[in-house]
Amino acid sequence: MTTSAEDHRAPHLPVAELPREERMVKRSPPRRSPVMADVAEAAGVSHQTVSRVLNGHPHVGVKTRARVLEAIEQLGYRRNMAARALVTRxxxxxxxxxxxxxxxxxxxxxxxxxxxxxxxxxxxxxxxxxxxxxxxxxxxxxxxxxxxxxxxxxxxxxxxxxxxxxxxxxxxxxxxxxxxxxxxxxxxxxDQGTGARMITEHLLALGHETVWHIGGPADVPAAESRAAGWRAALAASGREIPEPLVGDWSPRSGYEAGRRLLREPGVTAVFAANDQMALGLLRAVAEAGIRVPAQISVAGFDDLPESEFFSPPLTTVMQDxxxxxxxxxxxxxxxxxxxxxxxxxxxxIQPRLITRQSTAALAPCPTG
CATH class of the missing domain: 3.40.50.2300 (Response regulator)
Incomplete structure (x- = not known):
């Protein structure tokens, strides 16, 4: 049986009892992150050319740019944004x-x-x-x-x-x-005001005598502009301008406003300042046994992704x-x-009116 020199090194001793130099694990030095000079060397170009490629400079040849980008990919080079900020401010x-x-x-x-x-x-x-x-x-x-x-x-x-x-x-x-x-x-x-005017004019064109409004919070410019557009459309048509109700953008506030509105006589069209409040309004109307849009038309604002799946699908204003x-x-x-x-x-930026099944001309009143 042959033994090597390592076999005579007391292999069964606990590690702590081995000589210090034998307890040390040799580790390779950590790999240095590549820098711009490494990219330049790998691509066979100057440091300045690499900088031009990184900064999207137009005066770099197509083949040169491709070579530099390939070197960046192979080396895994990442820009030092902190250093760049110091240079470029x-x-x-x-x-x-x-x-x-x-x-x-x-x-x-x-x-x-x-x-x-x-x-x-x-x-x-x-x-x-x-x-x-x-x-x-x-x-x-x-x-x-x-x-x-x-x-x-x-x-x-x-x-x-x-x-x-x-x-x-x-x-x-x-x-x-x-x-x-x-x-x-x-x-x-x-243009929030134009969007609100489009909604209001759409409802008036369907034959409604006036349009009621559930507005958003009073200190929000978008809500103010939508209310102003609604009011301007009614005034331009010589229609009665009802006292608006104010919500907080939530479906619950639309629901509560809807319940109050339904106590008013002759409400046939309502414009809610956003689709969430229109959703709450639709629930209040459904609970009252009123049909949309045969008896009351409902419109919103924003065009939520879910708005086309409301029951019925909601007429609204799309913002890009x-x-x-x-x-x-x-x-x-x-x-x-x-x-x-x-x-x-x-x-x-101009909005766009999206008409769906929640608005329609009033159904004729049945005769006795």
Missing amino acids: RSRTLGVVGFDTTLHGPASMVYGVEQAARAAGYFVSIVSLKTSAPEETQEALAYLAGQGVDGIMLVAPPRPAILALEGLPRGLPMVVMEGGAAERNSTVSV FEAVGRQGIDLLLRLMETGRATVPEHLV
Whole structure:
């Protein structure tokens, strides 16, 4: 039986009793993360050429660009964004302050902003606020500024939050989405008033004498604009303008408003300021044994993904949140490149009326 030198090393001794040098496990040094110089060497190009490819510079040959991208993929190179920010003084990050993002409209706008920012090569840092307290808005803006964001987007701020902007110094480029008359700042919004007029005119064209309204919260610019559009359409047609009811965007508030409305004589058409309140209204009407749309027409606003599956499918107004996000990001990037505009821009996107089975001409009254 032959033995090796290692066999005479007391193999059965506990590890703790072995000599220290034999207890040490040899480990290879950690693999260094690839840097731009490694990419340049692998692709056979200069450091400057790699930089041009990473920054989307147009003056790089197709074959050279492909070679650099292949080297990046093979090496697993990742840009050091912190180092890049020190050089360019740009973090490639945009700040977003969203208000009540549990609701469909604000949530969809935040999503649209995030997608548009990513397509433009930017990350997004989001702060969601439940209240409109001015001090919370200012704290959120200060937090994002402290992170070194390149620009800020406010999504659907209520009136108190908009007023809080007036006391802020002119610093970071800022765009307000659905902020009403935020005159000091550039804005992007859907034409809420036109959407409400389209709904109201649609109901009047079906033969209804007037249209009742369940509005949103009083301090929300979108709700104010929808109520103003509804009122303007009735006034232009010389119709009676009923006293509007006010909800909080929830189905329950629409349900409770609906129960109050049904105690009023002669209500045949109702425009709710969002689809969730219209859903609550539909339940109140169903519980009262009233048929939609034969006896009462119901319309909403927003075009939720579920709205076409309501019973009956809901007539509503569609907002293009993808376009709002894209144009908002484009506007913010222009401000970042040129500095804060001396004259703020106000971009308006047109809504679209979606007619479904919840609205119709009144059925003739049966004769005895």
